[in-house]
Amino acid sequence: MTQDLLPVTRIPRTGLPAHAVVVGDPARAAAVATLLDGAEEVSYHREYRVFSGSWKGLPVVVASHGVGAPGAILLFQELADAGVRTFLRFGTAGAMRPGIGDGDLVVAEAAVRDDGVTHQLLPPEYPAVSSPEAVLALQQAARGAGAPYHRGVVWTRAAFQPGLLPLFSYAGAGLAAIEMELSALLVTASLRGLVAGGVLVIDGANADELVDEQATGGYDPHRAVVAAGVERGAVVSLEALRLLAEAEGEQA
């Protein structure tokens, strides 16, 4: 019955696990789902591909949100409507700080809200912050996996490539990485009292710096060094969800 499905993503209104890893690419959602026991595809509509299964006994959702925060926030909102309470975004990003290499992980402490959607929802002064417990769980999971990682503030920006208008530069602001959806997730979670965080695999420098005559000819997220980082990041994000659930159980 269609009323049992949420309108945009067409995920079921009830019955999903409370812990979710969200990723941009539907193929990455499928790859993460292969790590789960009893993985099943729940739904696949537009860019929103949703799996459920369990990671070391913890029931989890793995879902894709596509590219760009205005579309992604619809998945975050509908997963929350369906009962998801803990979200970790596992994405890719460009590095913005010296010393952060390709394939490294960046654990986001907060995000700049340049996402192209949340300014239409609430004032720009409202912060986009990760839940502290999510930052610590991701850090612990990264250490446990032996994955090179960094912590820092991420720039969520709606534009991938620059156009004719000058884009503000955050050079000198100490940002760690640039991507396109995280701030929308963090704001959604704060507004609803949910837990959220993010871990990003570095796939090159900020795409602005890679623009050349062939337009982003230098942007290549399909290299082996990135794939290795994605494999590590998948385990780190699932394990961080488990650590968060374990801590919730201890508090209950």
Ligand SMILES: O=P(O)(O)O[C@H]1O[C@H](CO)[C@@H](O)[C@H]1O
């Ligand atoms: O790899 P994902 O999770 O899609 O994340 C990054 O990659 C896409 C751009 O190529 C944007 O969605 C950006 O946020």
Ligand SMILES: O=c1cc[nH]c(=O)[nH]1
């Ligand atoms: O959104 C993204 C992802 C990778 N690199 C960037 O510069 N931006």
